[in-house]
């Protein structure tokens with residue numbers, strides 16, 4: 001991979017900080033920058049065929065319809081599923097809520113169990129908490145191992161006939177640990193339960209294959225894989241999409257209805273897509289997937305892990321003022337703290353030097369139980385980050401102390 | 411006092427000192443204390459502020475919680491500054507502190523060590539850290555007055 005050439009594709013990488021520093025962006029787990037091809041796909045919609053989809057009785061409408069459905073086709077190829085199993089959503093959060101309310105809300109009986117864990121993002125936890133309460137079901141937690149991982153063995157220990165839904169992330173957002181979804185899915189299916197996978201942090205960084213994983217639902221966001229905000233994907237096995245109730249109703253999702261209250265819904269995926277979708281974002285996400293596949297997901301994964309390894313080794317050998325919490329897991333994320341400096345104070349110092357990274361509590365329980373700290377810094381890398389950026393980060397990190405972190409205020 | 415309080419080294423020491431050794435940093439179990447939970451929705455700061463206010467006077471201020479150096483330190487300084495003051499005096503101090511944070515004219519003699527935060531506006535996203543404890547205290551003062559009407 002020619003990273004210098006790749007960087008030319010990203011206008012954001014030319015942006016300077018207020019103090020004139022080159023922007024070093026290490027918050028890719030939050031969202032990723034967009035290449036020109038994505039931006040062009042978005043603006044092309046507004047400049048060349050800015051009409052509604054699914055309404056195409058005229059030439060431009062037909063053009064947009066075709067492009068929109070091509071985007072669905074493209075996603076299907078990207079995650080290796082059938083086109084009719086691809087539901088467009090506004091993002092991972094919506095997809096997970098759709099499954100919680102529209103599927104789990106439909107099938108759960110009092111006393112049933114939803115299984116999740118303490119390393120989940122709020123979007124894969126709060127909907128389950130809420131639906132469990134509504135349905136008098138129980139929410140139980142798969143214990144994490146000492147590295148913060150969810151292992152098939154632990155899942156097996158928690159399984160029972162009462163478990164109907166298992167909701168876990170493919171890659172966790174605090175530690176970046178890659179979870180063995182394929183094996184976990186096998187176990188979950190042995191018990192006749194279904195597995196809902198939060199793919200927000202995996203789809204941008206590794207090949208995800210629905211046939212291979214065999215999971216039942218899989219949700220991700222376009223914006224974390226260089227696409228626009230406001231668009232995402234919910235994959236579901238077709239027979240499950242058929243029984244799932246849509247969260248929203250409206251134009252475009254029904255085949256016909258009458259004023260006596262009879263509604264005939266369209267088939268999936270359309271029954272989940274009422275109203276005018278973010279057409280430009282959908283076309284932008286297609287361009288993002290084209291861009292990523294063109295680089296090659298395997299190349300991206302390999303490069304990121306090499307870069308993360310480089311950063312980790314450098315932090316371990318050159319810095320004596322940091323504590324690293326996820327050195328033992330494979331990841332494109334480094335979760336750490338600067339000794340004696342509260343995470344947010346450190347983040348402000350980094351920011352003052354042009355380095356964007358996240359401070360946060362992420363998920364209080366995971367941090368307290370496994371990491372034993374109330375908050376951390378998170379550096380999350382992507383394929384356009386470089387060793388030079390890491391080197392600069394190391395120099396800045398060297399200079400942080402409980403005294404110097406106040407420099408930014410004087 | 412003014413010249414000393416313009417020395418960045420000294421101001422830095424003040425922030426660090428209160429950050430590392432916050433004063434009044436333990437909540438009271440006494441039910442006559444009123445309490446506010448202040449959890450920032452944009453950052454980690456999550457503190458509880460308590461005050462014992464009687465007959466228009468602030469007898470005690472306490473706080474506790476998970477918070478960055480800026481919020482811990484600014485709340486600690488606030489607690490020292492306001493204990494023993496009347497509500498009227500406290501309001502004047504809070505008003506001046508807010509003016510300072512907003513980079514408007516203020517009376518630095520009233521603020522004592524709190525002037526250490528005069529530059530916090532340089533990092534706009536941290537202003538709420540320097541005010542979260544003060545906001546909690548102001549809310550407690552407001553409530554104490556409502557209850558006496």
Ligand SMILES: Cc1ncc(COP(=O)(O)O)c(C=O)c1O
Pocket residue numbers: 029030090091092093094121123124169171172173198200201221223
């Ligand atoms: C693991 C995980 N799940 C879900 C989400 C939610 O994604 P979105 O905000 O795009 O809906 C995120 C985003 O931060 C995430 O990291």
